[in-house]
Amino acid sequence: MNRILITSAIPYINGIKHLGNLVGSQLPADLYARYNRGRGREVMFICATDEHGTPAELAAAKAGQPVDEFCAEMHGVQAEIARGFRLSFDHFGRSSSARNQALTQHFAGKLAENGLIEEVVEQQVYSHADGRFLPDRYIEGTCPNCGYDKARGDQCENCTKQLDPTDLIDARSAVSGSTDLEVRETKHLYLRQSAMKDKLDAWISAKADWPVLTTSIAKKWLHDGDGLQDRGITRDLDWGVPVKKGDQDWPGMEGKVFYVWFDAPIEYIAATAEWADANGKADADWQRWWRTDMGADDVKYVQFMGKDNVPFHTLSFPATIMGSNEPWKLVDYIKSFNYLNYDGGQFSTSQGRGVFMDQALEILPADYWRWWLLSHAPENSDSEFTWENFQQSVNKDLADVLGNFVSRVTKFCRSKFGEAVPDGAYGDSEVALIDELTPRIRAYEGHMEAMDVRKAANELRAIWVAGNEYLQSAAPWSVFKENPERAAGMIRLSLNLIRLYAVLSAPFIPDAAATLITAMNTDDAWPDDVSAAMDVLKPGHAFTVPDNLFSKIADEEREGWQARFSGVRD
């Protein structure tokens, strides 16, 4: 399979994500995308904003904007931050697109045709003042249990008791404060996931190579209690995909929209169609990624997400795909992540705790964050961000080991031989280094193929260290005094090593890699043959000495950030 389809869980439109969100989906997805492109494979890397639902409506109202304008603006903000982190999406779509609307309605129609949609009448609270139905959590009142006066319709945060909105005393709308509420009957559509339980179970059971985090969460939902439950896929809202059966009206569902979790994963497909539209491509150009009857059988499809998104991607979305009875591409591998904690607690969007993506970029270039986050990715268990650890790791790995290697080699060369690759033969120590590097690079590739992010980072670091070890024992600065030609061979190898590092490191630290490629005045072809790769830069090849790749984080800086980010975001 030389075509790889990669999707990252799509971030909600409401606000800017924190570093924990980033490392759980978009960043490792980008790492994998860049690696595969580096290996010469055809990659389609898709992400988007998840724009529908009540939180977006309320955030827009708070900002005094129509919800569509609000989303358009926030999409722009998130896209800009993604560029700042060098997330190399082929397309960053929007779940509110016409493409997604049509596809979502199409899937709903097919599911209905196949008897997988059930219409259910239920009771829900309607607010006359707001002119809308209110989700349970947007109804406030006094808790009948403990008397707390800001209990929510789904749960009292004070005594943690689960509530029904009708339990609340003096219930009022959390949106407007109005007490003019009424319980009304309303009809909703349910996706009959329970009818597909066995099929999903068999599918998941066959995925022995998936991370246990992924399969264990899926199995839990499949087998816990009464097993996989049907889920409502519609809501009484204005902002969303209107409920339709394909392009036909759906009697009795007028004025309702599909619930976000139904339309959000369909956006992976729709965003690829958006990509085609944006680039003047034909439908066949996106369908070859998604329709197994149009070439997608040759595609390897990998999804990246945090563990909170696993149920939707292992059960709900596959139920949608399978239930359509159409030849859509199912996911081949789901890479899931645990949570990243922040300095002893959790990152929290709602509480504004931790470092958010825009703030991170204000402080330091993307490469610093990319390197630390990926080399500490929460793969096997939750992991922890601390400022001391961040400072030490980044200073040591990036500035001291990699950056300083480049600096010492290029500056030594400039002072003794000038800014061109010197002419000198390779001896035993150079061959020995190549012999050490070759299995290391193969191991690095293996970890990248397996999406073992931390292991890949560790191997890459070891490859950087090998250069310093070599240089230290070869000691061209000493050899030069007696045998300049021998020293020239050592430096020629070291300059080629810099090029090698740039190529290998690009998925982790793309900006620094690009700087090195430019400085070395060379290309970024992958080192399939390490020996040959050590001979790309020929004697006489001109280069320039780059500025220091990474400046170090000073203690005072770290302390300042520590203080600045100790509280909550404004």
Added chain:
RNA sequence: GGCGGUGUAGCUCAGUUGGUUAGAGCAGCGGAAUCAUAAUCCGCGUGUCCGGGGUUCAAGUCCCUGCACCGCCA
């Protein structure tokens, strides 16, 4: 209350289907070198693998139990 997860060196973490003296990076200590961003390289770990039982020739690795922290659900 139920279910699940985690608990390994000062810190962040690896430890495959139970099998030799439990590992890595960072920090710390000692040394070498001086090309380089006072960077680099070499050497140095007697850790109750949370506590307590148990299975086994053999357990960080399996079972039971207690404790701590964290999730999810009622």
